[in-house]
Amino acid sequence: MDLLVDKLKEVLASVLPIIVLVVIISLTMVNVSADMMIRFLIGAVLLILGLTIFLFGVDVGMGPIGDLMGKSVADAPNIWAITGLAFVIGFSVTVAEPDLLILGQQVSDAMGGTLSSAVIVAMVSLGVGFLIAFGIVRILSSFSIKYFFFIAYGLIALMALLVSNDFIAIAFDASGATTGALTTPFILALSAAVSARKGGHMAEEDSFGLVGAMSVGPILAVILLSVITGVSFQGQAEAYRYTEGIVAPFFSAIGHTLLESLMALTPLAILFSFMNWKQFKLKKRELKRIIKGVIYTLIGLVFFLIGVNQGFMDMGRFLGNMLARDYQAWLPVIGLIMGLVIVLAEPAVHVLGDQVETVTGGFIKNKLLLVFLSIGVGLAVSGSLIRILVPSIQIWYYLLPGFLLAICLSFFVDDLFGGIAFDAGGVASGPMTATFILSFAQGAADRIPTADVVTDGFGVIATVAMAPIVMILLLGIIYKWKLKQQEMD
Template sequence: MSQLREFLHLLNHAFRNLLPIILVVSVFQFLVIRQVPDAWLPMAVGLLVVVLGVALFLHGLELGIFPIGKNLSNEFARKGSLPLLMVFGFCLGFAAVIAEPALIAVASQAEIISEGRISGLTLRLLVAVSVGLVVALGVVRILLGHSLHWYMIIGYIVVVIVTFFAPAEIVGLAYDSGGVTTNIVTVPLIAALGIGLAMSIRGRNALIHGFGLVGLAVMVPMISVQIYGIIVYSFGEAREVAEGIREAVDPEVSEVVHEVAGSVLLGMLRDLMIMFRDVLPIIAVVLVFQYLVIRKHVAHLHKVMGGFVLVIVGLYAFVVGLKMGLFPIGQSMAEQLIGLDRWIFVYLFAFAIGFATTMAEPALIAIGQKAEEAAKGKLNGTVIRLLVAVGVAVGITIGVHRIISGDSIHYYIMAGYTVVILLTFLSPKYIVALAYDLGGVTTSEVTVPLVTALGIGLATHIEGRNVMIDGFGLIAFASIFPIISVMLYAIAAELANRWRGTES
């Protein structure tokens, strides 16, 4: 009975996460566009399937993966073995990202739109390896007590330099790949590892040292994917993709389930097996470390196995819901708003979607609460959420303006991260790690597909735009501007405190 209550709570939680999108889309459909989309019923069913998929996925994580992951983190922290912690950090980062639903969605879209020049599987492996290495590096940083300042400053200087040389086709995708690595699976696992380590080591501050792993996990894939793009677009050739480019830009053409031997059921079974393959790395990591390294049996094994099954089924339902609901909604809204021939409504929709979805983002609520506890009165969780939501809304609006104007993403991104680097120098130390983490948790498993579809839809329906060059990048803007807004807030608060001190 308690399991059913927990699942219903997660179902409600998933619906609340989706509700801001439904409200914003409904307001624009009925008050601005004043028409109902032709395929509204499949879209509505798709949204319900997304809610169900997210709830099943989260329930599976709570039953199967999180308890083992937390237990392993505590065990390794007690052992204090640096090589063991680094290996575990790498494996945990890799396994969590390779199964990330939003990354799977973005990678598959990239493969289709690039006509096969970019391999979706290669992209996911590259991002997962990058995050694994970053988590291992982040563990060393916490153990040595290094400040995050120089890691991020040097890292983002490299990001800006690589961006200067990267082909236009890869820049938006690279930044989006960084933005989607930290969502439904990664944030709780990676954040728990960082904060747990910082709290278990004498002389470490949970706010300064515990946060930062998520921020690092966003940054490094941006570098590796752009280098991959430089190689692919210099030496690679386009190839045929089974689904073809039309499916990426026309939701009515894409099939939700591809038949196998004339059977939809066989097609669904094949897709479930693919999902099992995607989640297998997490299952393998936790079981190998549980049985071969710490050599303890898994408590409540039947619950854990049931959790793994729910993760796979939930992930499958989530992807089906994306194809039926969120992708078509994003592309349909883009087409309808462009049809009004008044760009102000496109900007308003971008701002509203950014603000509403971020305020409801569960990972942001969790990080805000953790930060408030760790800061001991210096920070307010609600203020942080408002700052981040405004940052995301402004970022997506500026990203939409870039697509409308046809400007190169290079200059926007390079300018944005130059500001971030400058603010990192000026900000008080206690806020830096948190600010970078907040930039990484702003894009949820629900927001990413909708925002990606909005960008692709705009690039598809605005004359003279290239879908690969202009369609990606909105998630990147949603990651940059929260970092800026939170750092500016901390600098302003510090100056205000000094001013009050000099007055008294």
């Protein structure tokens, strides 16, 4: 019970600033209907409740599953068994990720139905599986993470020359969609277990970076899909329809949200059950606790997604549209403030922050990490809105120098910070960003004649995923400088 109360306090501190910001804008700048405001507040309550239960379930159930599977991977008899098992785990926890299912449909629509959402989801999941396998091998072989990402993003840069700017944005957005509320905590636990099993002085440094590695897979997969199929991007957005009613939308969303969440958990549950039968053979008490944790995770995820999708998306879209009409010059400033607070409500961000504090023995506090992440996401959202306002600014103007700077900075920090930084890029672009911020940007783009709703909307998530990497690497440089100052004193 104490753990649940602690999680509730943590969630309230994170989500309340967003609610207060939206209420202030609604009272001072935008005339929001009573129905929409009530839906937003109901969604906020469900979000707080769901996020609290979800984080509790992660601690009780998903973390131990990740630990067990990580040990299983590390104990595999040879490199082929290790990579094969890591691939299966990576694919199974990604193929039904709710965020990825939504993005797959969006991309399919943007392609004019040339490729089905199932093909896109499968291709992205394959990319994740391969990169997690390579990431696990990197950990066990002690290959430096800076060279790993240098090679990975160098390959992305070369392949990006073969596709349009639209596909680059979609590829990076697919990366953000795979690091969702379910996959991220599991992969973090998997990474920590494998590095701990390996042991040695590099164990701490190697415990991060796997989320960053899996984020590379979807980028390469989508670019490769574009090159192989030669499909063209047809950025046509359907007219947006705002939700009607107050309570009814929440009840109507229960069925399909529960189904999506069950689908997300089923592949992992089947894999865990098989591995427990063959290998783990847990005692009934341990197994019962893990099952409870998974159930809590499911319940929390359902509440969270219903609250976000039914209460937040309409509000984000409407505010973006109205502010672009009446306060266009203020959009980047408002986007900066929204980005500063919205990242604090991402479930996976808190999971990463807690694990960073644990692994570093409390030297890197969760709060400090959150401050740097907030600044990075705030700047990213602001920059994305500037791109919507100024049509001559293209997505690669941000992504190319941003990731080039990140790769360069990674050579000036310890591998521990390199791993944390690339993990942070993945966790910052979660369900809150993919709903509220994306909806806000699309609402603004819908109002501005020179902007494209689909193209500019996709680019927001891509930019948000890049900025935290640079910010955490800067934190690593500051940390290294302070350490040298202490040694000199």
